[in-house]
Amino acid sequence: MNEIIQANRSKNLEVKKSADSRGGSMKNDTDWKNTAEFFKELKMRWIKTGPVDKEIHEELEQEFNDSIQTFFENRRHFFEGMALQAEENIKVYEALVIQAREAHDLPDAKMAFEISKRIQKEWKEAGKVPAEKRQPLWDEFSKLNNRIFSRYKRGLNPGPQMNPREILRKIDEMVEELKKNGSSAQHLCHHHSGQGDSGRLEETSDAKTKRGKSPGEIVSVFHGYYFRKGIPGKTGPQQIFGL
Known part of the structure; x- marks a missing residue:
């Protein structure tokens, strides 16, 4: 009986060492979605695997859990950073909308057009923000710039005039x-x-x-x-x- 138990524990140890090794190799991965699924499946396999000798159980368990914790903490920090960055990016978009309003109200159509070209380029270079927050800003920004361009174009082509x-x-x-x-x-x-x-x-x-x-x-x-x-x-x- 002891030999059977020992054989099972040896087999369990091999499975857990393999899981621990795979977890260690993936803990710094940045494919957040797929790697998160990988660790969830690995954790379930770990739980389903039987016990190992007590002498190495705690050390192996700690090492395995550390790998999982490292990955999920990295993921949390990343998304927290993204949220902060998105807030900063929203401020950039809002500032560009304000500049578009000011350009739209300028009496000089050519100057307004030059400003419009510049801020449209800056808009393309601004960072990512959630779509639901970006869309209202884009709707106003694009409408203002379309009006600026139309006014500038009318100035270039005023239509037929009699000398x-x-x-x-x-x-x-x-x-x-x-x-x-x-x-x-x-x-x-x-x-x-x-x-x-x-x-x-x-x-x-x-x-x-x-x-x-x-x-x-x-x-x-x-x-x-x-x-x-x-x-x-x-x-x-x-x-x-x-x-």
């Missing part, structure tokens, strides 16, 4: 047309001189008939309009457009 000289040319063409058509053209009239908006020009098909103005007089009325608008010097289209 002042082209406007002047068209005015001259209109005056010449009045001269050519005479009384059959639609003329510009001035109503209620000195009252209300006395400088307002109106188009009417029977202006020539009612007032008896010649084409030359119509041109004078047209130029008189500029005078009543308070444009100094020679009253004409050139003064309107600064040409």
Whole structure:
């Protein structure tokens, strides 16, 4: 009977030494998820293994448990550090959102765009934070930067604009047309001189008939309009457009 017991204890000792050795080799591993599962399974196998001689039991047990404790303490410190780092990273993201707000309110679209490019680069380089805390910040940050870019783009492409000289040319063409058509053209009239908006020009098909103005007089009325608008010097289209 003693021989059977001793044989079983020797077999148990081999199993536990093997488990202790494997635990020692994995105690500093940083694959937190898989290694945690490894130690849980190793611990269950240890418990299911029978006793060994009392002379070596305590020392072997202590060594095995030390390996397990080392791993789980390392894991705890790592995640605690991550939590602290995440808090610091959140402060970085919040600061970038504030900068985006300030850039958005700048009157200088180009300066706002340059700031936007810089802070977007800094955003990409900021550390990790939990998704549920990062997402609201990102939603506001991206919206502000999109608006900044749109304003800057509009400044680069303001759309078609008529050159002042082209406007002047068209005015001259209109005056010449009045001269050519005479009384059959639609003329510009001035109503209620000195009252209300006395400088307002109106188009009417029977202006020539009612007032008896010649084409030359119509041109004078047209130029008189500029005078009543308070444009100094020679009253004409050139003064309107600064040409």
